[in-house]
Amino acid sequence: xxxxENVTKSFGGLMAVNDVTLQLDPIGIAGLVGPNGSGKSxxxxxxxxxxxxxxxxxxxxxxxxxxxxxxxxxRMGLVRTFxxxxxxxxxxxxxxxxxxxxxxxxxxxxxxxxxxxxxxLDENKNREKAGxxxxxxxxxxxxxxxxxxxxxxxxxxxxxxxxxxxxxxMILLDEPTAGINPTLIRQLVAVIKGLSCxxxxxxxxxxxxxxxxxxxxxxxVMDSGSLIFSGTPAEARRNSRVIEAYLGREDHAA
Amino acid sequence: MDYLLHxxxxxxxxxxxxxxxxxxLGYTGLYNFGHVAFFGIGAYTSALLSLAGYPVxxxxxxxxxxxxxxxxxxxxxxxxxxxDYFGIATLSFGEIVRLFFLNERxxxxxxxxxxxxxxxxxxxxxxxxxxxxxxxxxLLTVMVFLVTRRITRSPFGRALKVVREDEYVAQxxxxxxxxxxxxxxxxxxxxxxxxxxxxxxxxxxxxPADFTLTETILVLLCVVLGGRGxxxxxxxxxxxxxxxxxxxxxxxxxxxxxxxxxxxxxxxxGAALIILMLKRPEGLLPEYKQ
Numbered sequence: 001x002x003x004x005e006n007v008t009k010s011f012g013g014l015m016a017v018n019d020v021t022l023q024l025d026p027i028g029i030a031g032l033v034g035p036n037g038s039g040k041s042x043x044x045x046x047x048x049x050x051x052x053x054x055x056x057x058x059x060x061x062x063x064x065x066x067x068x069x070x071x072x073x074x075r076m077g078l079v080r081t082f083x084x085x086x087x088x089x090x091x092x093x094x095x096x097x098x099x100x101x102x103x104x105x106x107x108x109x110x111x112x113x114x115x116x117x118x119x120x121l122d123e124n125k126n127r128e129k130a131g132x133x134x135x136x137x138x139x140x141x142x143x144x145x146x147x148x149x150x151x152x153x154x155x156x157x158x159x160x161x162x163x164x165x166x167x168x169x170m171i172l173l174d175e176p177t178a179g180i181n182p183t184l185i186r187q188l189v190a191v192i193k194g195l196s197c198x199x200x201x202x203x204x205x206x207x208x209x210x211x212x213x214x215x216x217x218x219x220x221v222m223d224s225g226s227l228i229f230s231g232t233p234a235e236a237r238r239n240s241r242v243i244e245a246y247l248g249r250e251d252h253a254a
Numbered sequence: 255m256d257y258l259l260h261x262x263x264x265x266x267x268x269x270x271x272x273x274x275x276x277x278x279l280g281y282t283g284l285y286n287f288g289h290v291a292f293f294g295i296g297a298y299t300s301a302l303l304s305l306a307g308y309p310v311x312x313x314x315x316x317x318x319x320x321x322x323x324x325x326x327x328x329x330x331x332x333x334x335x336x337x338d339y340f341g342i343a344t345l346s347f348g349e350i351v352r353l354f355f356l357n358e359r360x361x362x363x364x365x366x367x368x369x370x371x372x373x374x375x376x377x378x379x380x381x382x383x384x385x386x387x388x389x390x391x392x393l394l395t396v397m398v399f400l401v402t403r404r405i406t407r408s409p410f411g412r413a414l415k416v417v418r419e420d421e422y423v424a425q426x427x428x429x430x431x432x433x434x435x436x437x438x439x440x441x442x443x444x445x446x447x448x449x450x451x452x453x454x455x456x457x458x459x460x461x462p463a464d465f466t467l468t469e470t471i472l473v474l475l476c477v478v479l480g481g482r483g484x485x486x487x488x489x490x491x492x493x494x495x496x497x498x499x500x501x502x503x504x505x506x507x508x509x510x511x512x513x514x515x516x517x518x519x520x521x522x523x524g525a526a527l528i529i530l531m532l533k534r535p536e537g538l539l540p541e542y543k544q
Contacts, residue, residue, distance in 0.1 A: 048426065074428035082426070088419040090542055091412070098409075099416045102428040106409030109437060113404065123409060146542060166427055 001026040001201055002078070002170060007046055007056035007066075016042040018225035019056070024170075024218075029192065029202040031212040031233070034222035035245060040205045041083055043222070044172050048080045049073045060170070075102050077169030081176065083205075087155045087162075089148025093139055096147045096158055097130035098123075100165035133161045136191065153184040160191060171195065173204040177211065189215060213237070221245065259384040265496040266391040267452050270398050272476040272488030274445030279474070280482035280541075281406055282438040283418030284333075285341040287470055288348025289446055292321040294465035296447030297454035298355060298362060301371040310374040310455055317451035318444045325443025329436045348470060355462040367461025371454050379458075387456060394452065395489075398445055403485045405441065414438055415483070468520065475527050481537030490538055 002024040009017045017039045024030055032040050045051040047058055049070040058066040065073050074080075088096050104126065105111050106119040134140045137157045142150060147158055156176065163171055176192070177185045185208075193215060196202050206212050212219060213233040221229040221236060223245035229236055236242050271293055278284040300317035304310045332343040355362045362368065373379055377386040405411050416424045417431050424431050454460050472495065480491025499519070507515060530537070 050422065050425070069430075070422075070425035071428045071430050074426055079428075080426050082422070086420050086423050088416055088423065090419060091415060095412060099412050100427045104409045104413075107413050109405065109410055109441070112408040112410055119408065126409075162427065 001061060002047070002203070003059040004043075004047065005057050005059070007043070007058065008054045009042055009046055009051060010054060015225045017046060020222070020225075020227045021056075022220055022227060022230060024201065024203060026201060027196075027199070028217040029196050029204065029215050031216035031219040032203065032205045032222065033207070033209070033212060033219060033236075037224075038222040038245075039225040040222055041174055042225075044080060044174055044205065047073075048078065048172065074166060077167065078172070079163045079166045079168040079170075080172040081159050081163060081174055083174040083178075085152065085155045085159060087147035087150070087158050089146065091147055092144050093134065093147050093150065093158055094127070094130050094143040097133055097161050097165050098126050100162040101126050101129070102166050130161075130165065133164050137161050138187065153180040156180055157184070157188065157191075160188065164195070168200055170201040170203065173202065175205050175207065177206065177208055185211070256381050256384055259388050261496065261500050263384070263388050263391050263456055265493055266388070266395045267449050267456065268473065268476060268492040268496055269395050269489045270452070271446060271449035271473050272480070272492045273398055273402050273485075274442045274449060275473050276477045276482065276484075276488040277402060277405070277414075277445070278438055278442040279477055280484070280487070281411060281414045281418065282435055284435060284439065285337070286344045286439070286442070287341050287467070287474075288328075288344035288346070288351070289442070289473065290465050290467070290469040291344075291348040291351035292325055292443040292446035293450035293453070293469065294351055294355060294462075295321045295324055296450030297460050297465070298368070298450075299447070300451030301368050301454040301460055302361070304372050304455070305368065305370070310372060314448065314451040314455070317454075318447040321447025321450070322440050322444035325446075326436060326440045329439035330432075333432055333435045333439070345467070348465075348467060352462050352465050355465065362462070365462060367459055367463075368454075369459045371458045371460065373455050373458070391452060391456075394448065398448070399485065399489070402441075402445070406485060410434075410437075418483075471523060471527070475523055475530075477537075478527065478530055478535075479537055481539035481541060483541040484537075484539050487537055487539045487541075494538075 004020060004022050007017055007020045020043060032043070034040055042051065046053055049065070049068055053066050057064055060076060060078050065076065065078070088099065091099065105115065105122040111119055131140070134143055137160070139154060139157060142154065147155065150158065160176065176188060189211065192202055216233055219231065219233045219236050220227060221242050228241045228245060229239050275286065275289050278286045296317035299320045300313035303313035303316050328347050332340055335343055356364055373383055373387065374390070377383045377390060413429055413434055416427070416429060417434050421431050476491035476495050477488045479494060480489065481487025502515065502519065
């Protein structure tokens, strides 16, 4: 479903992503792990068009997406979140979700004036869908609160909800559980699993290894810009290169 | 009484001008420091067309259209620049347009300006036409208010706010941010063109000196003082600023100090803008409740 072929990106003299090739099948949850600075987020930026590739190509559902603008890639159903939580602080929780709907009749100025009925119907459908998602995320009672006033964990949930509004076929999550409490992590994991069951492909960056082992069917490990391992989480834990990447080489240890 | 009518007419013209800037600054987060250019383009186009014998209404529509077209043509390359650089690009565009008015004498008569710009026939010239010109301005202001309110409350307006709050998120959610910004500038320029053409037909004489950076700062102050990103804010801002400007005339200032009034006024506006940004950046009518 997602094919990444020989993707390379450097910043100055630093090879952030070095000749990475990987394939994702159309089902299940896959994890991308690795030490800080190993190039995981950069790879996400490259896949979703926020960075330009230096070499290589990215294909989504057999279509070449490298070189396309981020908004076009998003509209194809490949939607992402960011590592830093980025809600729209001065819009309400409900507006955050409604704004995320990808194709809206009311986003065309001509329709706003010439087809007000169509815009209104579209908007009602949109509001209903946002309401359902707020309910799933347990945020219904906060619908009309400004997103900037929600707690950090609630903002994380809202971000996930926003991705759902965009009708994704595949979701890239950049550290979805970073900095939130265990209860909310369970809630978030339940939502992610539910999405996977509904056939939405999930690809996530995560540092919480037990969680990766629990939910991912496949895991990719990066170190210093290169892909050093791909396989099941159980295999990853036994792989000597993976252990080295996380714990350091023995001959380097004092 | 006639003087009061005059103040109200100027206030309404500035209200339209402020609404047009608010669409860009308040809703889309675009710092357009050359907005006066579109006010000027509207004024000159409408003035030249009506002086050439075309009906005033046609002149005004022409002024709006040309302002909209030039706004779009400026926006497409300028909006590829980020934040501050867009401000610089628009600032220089404002200067270029003013220099064009100043130097292309074959068209604009340069620093002499254009005298004798007619009003719509049904309004009539001079003081006698003031009440009807006020009604004309009032109708147009209400229309502009309703149209922009419709825009800003629509999903289009919501998308503008998304672009303002976080451009990367907007892109990640499938919004063509460039297209939204260009459309906001296009509508803003059309409305600024309308305000400019009203100004020209009201004052009946325009010259390049009317379209300087000071005008942009003044209308910026109207928007920020009233409340960015709200529909009523710019109108309130324009009201306060224009009345403040007129009240100054009645202050008992000794004749010897008269020459300091104009530069002092500029300093007061600058100081007011700085104090506002520091103490109450959301303006008199905030966009969201505390």
